[in-house]
Amino acid sequence: MAYSDKVIEHYNNPRNVGQMDKNSTAVGTGLVGAPECGDVMRLQIKVNPETRVIEDAKFKTFGCGSAIASSSLATEWVKGKTVDEALEIKNTDIVKELALPPVKIHCSVLAEDAIRAAIGDWKKKNVALGEQAAVPVAIAAN
Amino acid sequence: MTVVAEPSKKLVCWSCGSDNDADAQFCATCGKLQPYTPTDYFSFFGLPRRFVLDRVALEKQFYQLSRKLHPDLYVRAGAQEQQWSLEKSSVLNDAWRTLREPLARTEYLLSLLGIRLEEQSRDASDRAAASGTVKQQVVPSDLLEEVFELNMQLEEMRMAKAGGADDPELRRDLEAARENFYQQLKVSEQDLQRLWAEWDSSADNEATRQTTQEKMVDLLNRRSYIRNLLRDVEEALKS
Known part of the structure; x- marks a missing residue:
C-alpha cells in the first residue's frame, strides 16, 4: 500500500518530536495505544493558564508511518488553538488532510484520542484553576 | 462472524423421518448423513460452550468424524449428500483448528458471546468522542x-x-x-x-x-x- 505524499512528508520531517516535563502543571500528557497494532503515542501540550491557548506541543510515536504522520499533524494543529478549540479536532479531519486509506483510519483515531487525553490530563492538573476534571468513561457492562 | 444461537430444535431425518438431536451429523436410526446447517464450532462437535476442553477427547472425535464425513465415502451417494459431506468436512477442519488451541478457542467463544477483540479499542474511542470525554x-x-x-x-x-x-x-x-x-x-x-x-x-x-x-x-x-x-x-x- 502506498502512502500519500503528505504522510511521507510528515514521516520524513516529523514536526515537534520531543518531550516536555510531564510534572509541570502547564503541561498535559496523553499516552495512548492500540493493542491490535502495538502502536503507542505520547502527545504533550503546554497551555497558557491565562488564555488557555496551547503554546507548544510535542509528540513521540512508535508505530507505522500513518501513526507518526497523524500525531505530527495533530501537534501542528493544536498549537495556537485554545484547549476548547483543540477538542474540536476530529480524526476525520486528519484522515482527509493525510489522505489515509481505510485500513489506516485507526491511526488518526489514536491521534484524536491523544489530544483528548493530553487536554484531560492538563484539566485534571488544573482543577484548582476552576477546570473540571475529565470524567472517566465507564466501561459499558454489556 | 455470524453469531449462532445455541440450538434447541429437533432434527427430523430427511431419509427415514425419525427425530434426532439438532446437532446430529448422522441419523441415529438409519445412519444417513444429515443436511449441513451453519452452526457454531461447539455445536458442530456436540459440545457445550466452555473455555476448558478435553483436547484428547476432541482429537479422537475429530478423527472419527473426519473418517465418517470424508467426501470419498459419498461418491456413490446423491448430489445433496455429496455436497453436505464436502461442507461438513470443511467446517470440521476449521472447527478443529480453532477449538484445539486454547487461545484461538477463547477468542472464538468470546466472539460467540458478542465480544470482538479487534474492535474494543475503536468502540472505546467512539464512546469517548460521543460523550466528549x-x-x-x-x-x-x-x-x-x-x-x-x-x-x-x-x-x-x-x-x-x-x-x-x-x-x-x-x-x-x-x-x-x-x-x-x-x-x-x-x-x-x-x-x-x-x-x-x-x-x-x-x-x-x-x-x-x-x-x-x-x-x-x-x-x-x-x-x-x-x-x-x-x-x-x-x-x-x-x-
Whole structure:
C-alpha cells in the first residue's frame, strides 16, 4: 500500500518530536495505544493558564508511518488553538488532510484520542484553576 | 462472524423421518448423513460452550468424524449428500483448528458471546468522542508506560547498532525486559486458566460470567501488546 505524499512528508520531517516535563502543571500528557497494532503515542501540550491557548506541543510515536504522520499533524494543529478549540479536532479531519486509506483510519483515531487525553490530563492538573476534571468513561457492562 | 444461537430444535431425518438431536451429523436410526446447517464450532462437535476442553477427547472425535464425513465415502451417494459431506468436512477442519488451541478457542467463544477483540479499542474511542470525554484505554496505563519506555530503549539499541556499536548496558536492559515480558505472559496464562474455569462453572450466574469475560478481554489485550513487544525485542537483540 502506498502512502500519500503528505504522510511521507510528515514521516520524513516529523514536526515537534520531543518531550516536555510531564510534572509541570502547564503541561498535559496523553499516552495512548492500540493493542491490535502495538502502536503507542505520547502527545504533550503546554497551555497558557491565562488564555488557555496551547503554546507548544510535542509528540513521540512508535508505530507505522500513518501513526507518526497523524500525531505530527495533530501537534501542528493544536498549537495556537485554545484547549476548547483543540477538542474540536476530529480524526476525520486528519484522515482527509493525510489522505489515509481505510485500513489506516485507526491511526488518526489514536491521534484524536491523544489530544483528548493530553487536554484531560492538563484539566485534571488544573482543577484548582476552576477546570473540571475529565470524567472517566465507564466501561459499558454489556 | 455470524453469531449462532445455541440450538434447541429437533432434527427430523430427511431419509427415514425419525427425530434426532439438532446437532446430529448422522441419523441415529438409519445412519444417513444429515443436511449441513451453519452452526457454531461447539455445536458442530456436540459440545457445550466452555473455555476448558478435553483436547484428547476432541482429537479422537475429530478423527472419527473426519473418517465418517470424508467426501470419498459419498461418491456413490446423491448430489445433496455429496455436497453436505464436502461442507461438513470443511467446517470440521476449521472447527478443529480453532477449538484445539486454547487461545484461538477463547477468542472464538468470546466472539460467540458478542465480544470482538479487534474492535474494543475503536468502540472505546467512539464512546469517548460521543460523550466528549477522555477515552478509556483498553490497556492499563502502567502497561502503556512500560511499552513506551521499552520502545525508547529499542530505538536507542537500533541507533547504536546502525552506528556500528553495541551498547552492552542497553543489551542487558533489553534482555531483562525480555525476561520480564516472558514471565508476564506466563502469569497471564495462569490467570486465563483460572478465568476459564470460573466462567465454565458459573453457568447460572450471569454477573460472574460478565466479570470474568471482561477480565479475559483485558488479559488478551495485554498479551497482544506484550507479544508485539517481544517480537521487537527479539529483533533488536539479534546481532
